[in-house]
Amino acid sequence: MNFQYLLQLGDNALILSQRLGEWCGHGPVLEQDIAMTNIALDLLGQARMLLTYAGELEGQGKSEDDLAYFRDAHQFHSALLVEQPNTDWAFTIVRQFFFDVFNFYNYSALLQSRDERLAAIAEKSLKEVTYHLRYSSEWVVRLGDGTETSHQKMQTALDELWMFTGELTTPSEVDRLMAEAGIAPDLLKIKPLWDAKVSAVLEEATLKKPENDWMQSGGKTGRHTEHLGYILAEMQHLQRTYPGNEW
Amino acid sequence: MKDWPLWEVFIRSKQGLSHKHVGSLHAADAQMAIENARDVYTRRNEGVSIWVVASAHIHASTEDTEAFFDPANDKVYRHPTFYDLPDAVKHM
Numbered sequence: 001m002n003f004q005y006l007l008q009l010g011d012n013a014l015i016l017s018q019r020l021g022e023w024c025g026h027g028p029v030l031e032q033d034i035a036m037t038n039i040a041l042d043l044l045g046q047a048r049m050l051l052t053y054a055g056e057l058e059g060q061g062k063s064e065d066d067l068a069y070f071r072d073a074h075q076f077h078s079a080l081l082v083e084q085p086n087t088d089w090a091f092t093i094v095r096q097f098f099f100d101v102f103n104f105y106n107y108s109a110l111l112q113s114r115d116e117r118l119a120a121i122a123e124k125s126l127k128e129v130t131y132h133l134r135y136s137s138e139w140v141v142r143l144g145d146g147t148e149t150s151h152q153k154m155q156t157a158l159d160e161l162w163m164f165t166g167e168l169t170t171p172s173e174v175d176r177l178m179a180e181a182g183i184a185p186d187l188l189k190i191k192p193l194w195d196a197k198v199s200a201v202l203e204e205a206t207l208k209k210p211e212n213d214w215m216q217s218g219g220k221t222g223r224h225t226e227h228l229g230y231i232l233a234e235m236q237h238l239q240r241t242y243p244g245n246e247w
Numbered sequence: 248m249k250d251w252p253l254w255e256v257f258i259r260s261k262q263g264l265s266h267k268h269v270g271s272l273h274a275a276d277a278q279m280a281i282e283n284a285r286d287v288y289t290r291r292n293e294g295v296s297i298w299v300v301a302s303a304h305i306h307a308s309t310e311d312t313e314a315f316f317d318p319a320n321d322k323v324y325r326h327p328t329f330y331d332l333p334d335a336v337k338h339m
Contacts, residue, residue, distance in 0.1 A: 029273065030272075031272050031274065031286060034287050035282070035283065038290070134282075135282060138278065142275065142279075
């Protein structure tokens with residue numbers, strides 16, 4: 001098992017959870033406010049399991065909280081997609097959908113991981129992620145195949161977030177190592193599954209898949225967009241100001 | 248969202264025998280209503296089965312309650328209370 005690999009998974013969940021938490025109290029309708037924050041909580045739970053494991057593996061006595069609150073942006077290994085701003089409901093749903101498709105297939109494959117603890121985390125998480133995928137897919141269809149306004153907003157979100165999707169299924173050096181060790185799936189095998197599911201849903205949503213396939217990358221190795229700094233400032237400043245502070 | 252119909256939500260708990268009314272919500276269609284009900288009304292493991300019914304399809308008695316239900320009040324012969332149960336019959 002590899003420390004950075006666990007951080008890749010855990011940081012994805014943590015940062016996306018933090019982004020979704022920004023919707024709390026600001027959802028367009030009560031039920032969707034609750035749905036969004038439920039998803040945020042599910043992801044936070046996954047982050048906790050993964051970061052706890054990472055802390056133990058690192059062997060420097062760090063807890064999940066130490067890893068969440070005291071690392072700097074360049075030490076986070078989350079994909080660039082999850083730090084993109086909420087912007088509006090369309091962006092939030094599209095970002096969620098792209099991530100959920102990956103998360104679903106990735107966790108499904110991790111059920112077979114040689115690392116038993118990771119397989120157990122995957123089994124528990126998959127139940128939640130199956131629902132996330134259902135939720136975001138249906139919203140993509142409702143909004144894509146909705147009114148002219150919703151369709152336009154969805155297409156804009158889709159066009160702008162597309163370049164962050166490639167990184168999800170592009171193996172980093174660590175992904176390759178883990179795949180060879182039988183701990184993680186070969187991301188190149190996940191990619192066609194991701195493509196097929198995304199194509200199917202976009203078609204049903206009458207949305208056009210962007211043709212430009214140049215992809216951004218860097219998140220997995222700690223090179224982030226300007227957004228992560230602000231997210232961490234908000235998330236970490238309390239613990240950094242009063243270290244060890246508890247409710 | 249102004250056009251979204253109102254739905255009444257009924258949940259049956261794991262140990263329960265019948266669905267109980269727990270509240271209502273707005274949703275665009277039945278599928279969304281069920282998911283919203285799952286998100287809003289089963290956060291604390293309240294149930295294993297959800298029914299959603301468009302509020303427009305629920306018809307309730309509105310007439311003067313007294314007169315509508317009164318005739319049943321003085322027909323004691325409708326109640327099963329005039330015979331002795333043998334001891335061997337434990338649950339009735």
